[in-house]
Amino acid sequence: MEATTTSHRQSARPYYCEGAGVSGDILFLAHRLPFPPDRGDKIRSHHILKALAQIAPVHVGCLAEDERDFAHQHELIELAASFCMPRGSKSLLLAGCEAIVRREPVSFSAFRSPDLHDWVRKALERENIGAIYVFSGQMAQYVPDDWAGRLIVDLVDVDSAKFEAYASHGLGPRALIDAREWRMLRKIEADLAARADATLLVSEAEADLLRSRVPRGRNIRALSNGIDCNHFDPASVTAESFLASDGPHYVFTGQMDYAPNIDAVSRMTQAIMPQIRRFLPDAQFHIVGRAPNRAVQALNGQNGTSVVGEVPDTRPWLAGADVVVAPLTIARGVQNKVIEAMAMARPVIVSPDAATGIPARSNQHFVIAEDDSAFVAKLLRLAEETSAAKELGTAARQFVVDHMGWPAMLADLPKLMGVSASEKQAERDAA
Structure with a gap:
């Protein structure tokens, strides 16, 4: 299996950044393939991606965990205007060594892919991208420093707090590693919250926690998980x-x-x-x-x-x-x-x-x-x-x-992406 899989099709609808009047597509970056929705983070990314595809053409960059993921690439082909899914096969030991050399969190090294970095750079040059949706803070490394468009960062959870808890409960070298991780992640979370147009967490409790740790956050808010009640019946x-x-x-x-x-x-x-x-x-x-x-x-x-x-x-x-x-x-x-x-x-x-x-x-x-x-x-x-x-x-x-239900949970997503209610109504009337 090749390291990178891409596909392209004609973009289907315009995208509008509210206030800025800039049209463009959405770039969606996730640390795992959002298919199938069979674990917590993939369930959330799956439903958010499907909702974004109803707002504008979406270009998807994600990582494959194993060969089974490539069996689901047809779902990306059907949904995405283009996509890149390199194999993320880096061992934890290698990621740890890279993190020490680069002075960064291990989780950043674990999800780094030169192929995906190259694809993102070309997509931003080639496509009319108006907004980037980052799913999981580790994927923010793929957003260029000079990106001036709309940026939504979905941290899901406050990862720094999770590693801080691990460190407080742990012993020996593992506790030291976890302490290093939480200190570095806390700084990155602060930088992202100061930069992003909106920083999303899965609950009000998580949003409050981040606000207490990040005083410079611009727009920290909750976007809760939902459930497919017809499937879970x-x-x-x-x-x-x-x-x-x-x-x-x-x-x-x-x-x-x-x-x-x-x-x-x-x-x-x-x-x-x-x-x-x-x-x-x-x-x-x-x-x-x-x-x-x-x-x-x-x-x-x-x-x-x-x-x-x-x-x-x-x-x-x-x-x-x-x-x-x-x-x-x-x-x-x-x-x-x-x-x-x-x-x-x-x-x-x-x-x-x-x-x-x-x-x-x-x-x-x-x-x-x-x-x-x-x-x-x-x-x-x-x-x-x-x-x-x-x-x-x-x-x-x-x-x-x-x-x-997911429709209720994601009702504010168009507004978050910069699409006003009047623009959505005009799109419905035109259809």
Whole structure:
């Protein structure tokens, strides 16, 4: 497979920068291919990209993680006016060495591609680009210093705060590496927020956090995640048959080489499940998600835990769960795993961190458990009060349908990109 894949087609509609009166296309830069939407960051980038394509022709620059991504390039061909997707195969060790030499965050080195840099430069020369949408702060390295057009930076989460938390909880060399990362990322976040026309975060809590860390930010605001309520509908799937056996069955979904998820499932297996099984000896905990690392795999068989790993579709596992759990101790932004479980009408018990950014009410739409003993107590209560558990799941889905669909979440995107309501109305009238 060639390092870079590009495609071109005729641009379909004009783009207008509000106030400036400049027409042009959109350049969308993402650290991962936005297809398929099967993990948190890709779900967000997928829906934002599709919405941007309804505003103006979009040119997409992103990185392929592995060969499977190239099987989805036809989706870029159908959506994008042009695209570049080089293979991002740099090892973490190499990225770390480059970061030391360049005096930059490791995450910047990890997502650097000469092919993509070259394509962006040529696209800005060749195409009529009026705005750049940067998805994830690491991709800001591809925006030229002299770029004078509209710049939207979607940080999603405050990454510097995440690495700061890692450093405070860590020990030895890893804690030092994480401390270096958060200090460098904090400076970059400050520079981006001062430069961008708008800096976006996934929740008001994340936006407030960045404002407190970045006094020179020009326009820091929330652009919340949504959900495809038609896709995540319990009526559209059959529950995983394995979950029909004795239980109760608790399910956690997520990318299982991601540190906060690893900590969460370790906590559930080693601290919560032993107490649960004193009262419910048949209780089982299922870890569903791709790339479980050694620490996660080692949990298999402990205290009723099974490591399922990657599955083609998480919905049957959510549909069959008695309770979906999210005992995260470190969480940034809005947890898609929680919204998805709520949309599937499941009772959900979350930590306070996992509840951040979801404007639902505890004990009405989901349940917040402050600590391990609270998780145990609330799981035991739901096992006993099955009608209350069902009502909680029903209310959860209704809340998500009413308040968290993607169209509602992205309604302000045209304005953010500089398209006024009158211009959009004129475009609709012309069509």
